[in-house]
Amino acid sequence: MKHKSFGWALAFASVLCLPQNSAVAAEATWSAIKPAIFQERVIHHSRELIKLEAPYRTLDDRVIPIRVNTTLTGGRSIKSLTLIADDNPMPVIGVFRPASDVSSFGIGLNIRLDGTSIIRAVVETEDGSLYMAKKLVKTSGQGACASPPVSDLDKIDETIGQMAFNDVTAKGAATGFTSIARRGRLKLMHPNLTGLQMNQVTLLHIPARYIDKLTVWQGKRELFSVETGITLSENPELEFEYRLDGAEDLTVEASDTEGTKFKTSFPLGPAS
Template sequence: MHKTLSGLLAGAALLLSGTVADLRAESTWNAIKPAIFQDRAIHQSGDMIKLDAPYRTIDDRTIPIAINAQVSDGRSIRSVTLLADDNPMPVIAVLRLANGETRLNFRLNIRLDGTSPIRAVVETSDGALYMTEKLVKTSGQGACASPPVTDLDKITDTIGKMEFADVVTGASASGQTLINRRGRLKITHPNLTGLQMNQVTLQHIPARYIDTLTVWNGEKQLFTIESGITVSENPEIEFDYRLNGSSNLTVVATDTDGTRFKSVLPVGPSS
């Protein structure tokens, strides 16, 4: 998948602009799939991918989604595309790995406008695609249009601030060693969808969301994420990394206003 996320989103949005009758004639997935993956074959993942998502949400604005993927036949994982079929912007995020990894553990929080299938599509190093999916039922809050929690009058004081820490409790810490770690990155950003309304003026708030995020461990790039409005306000992501002698992670993010955010964050047992 060499297209930028903006191109994928534009193509998917164009297809979804068809008539209701057209959408009723075929499933939403069959409508959006050609815009994202063209006519490429997508295989069922079997045991290659595990997608962890709640059957029913507690809060539609922040839903934990986790993916675990592994290949063991000489190939590696090139990218993962996460999708929510029935959200206004179906592509949640595209995660591109930089180092030919054979295993992936990744978690992020998303928001859903309503009940939707969630899909994870893994691309391997030979260009093959594998998919798993899970239906997530919501309370019907319409979270993509829910008012932001962030005080937008004070946004300049906090936007783009980042925190990083190793995950040290619960199931997320299982299998951690001194070298192999799992960390959690928190970013302060309203991730405005363009569908939310100012509760005083009753005018729509312009969209402004993180669209790219790149993480380095010392001089070694780990991954890049291209994301859209389905990622929750104040994003949190968890990912595996290895201590490699560097004392810092470097994180660079951009948003759709063209603002660039950069943080150098300590890593390791004391981070």
């Protein structure tokens, strides 16, 4: 299945920014946006296949950690993982496409929310079946999609596209990770401008500019790619799992909506 461009989502802004306080209103929002993403396809609710972690109430609406882990049984593989924030101006957080023939996939990331919203994780299997888990996240009312950027935009050219990668595998904990199975955290410097933010001096809106595509390679093998939108936080972070397989490096390629491309490689330790 090929998802439509994220551009359609901005058309919902006037509807989605209205107060959504009841379960009925929340489901009405989902009913409005679902056809544009998944058409009329059936989506099965499954907390067993999909583990979605998100805070019940945010500490900072601009940087909200969420994590999704999914494992399929019966020899099935994952085609895509779509993350959605129902009430954000651009509801689709990202569409992750792991490498082929993968039966388990885990991803962590920081997002921003314009207000209280249901977060959804929808997994598509290789046979076209859809499974979903959801969680309500309550915010503090910052309106993070319109909050002024933290980055100094006059100096953005000095840092934009810079990346850092760290092995964050828990040491000595019973996490299931070994010397081969690892967890890494990628940090990417980018203002991820939403187009809803205002210049505090001129009071004019700052044009949108955000990461729209990112691909991670381990050696010559692609681990996953993701198409993203404005819900990804400023200076985004992604946490993902990988296995040491003898590849000497991990390479990240990214692009933004201005067509600027970024690429960085990081050395990996040997498999043991």
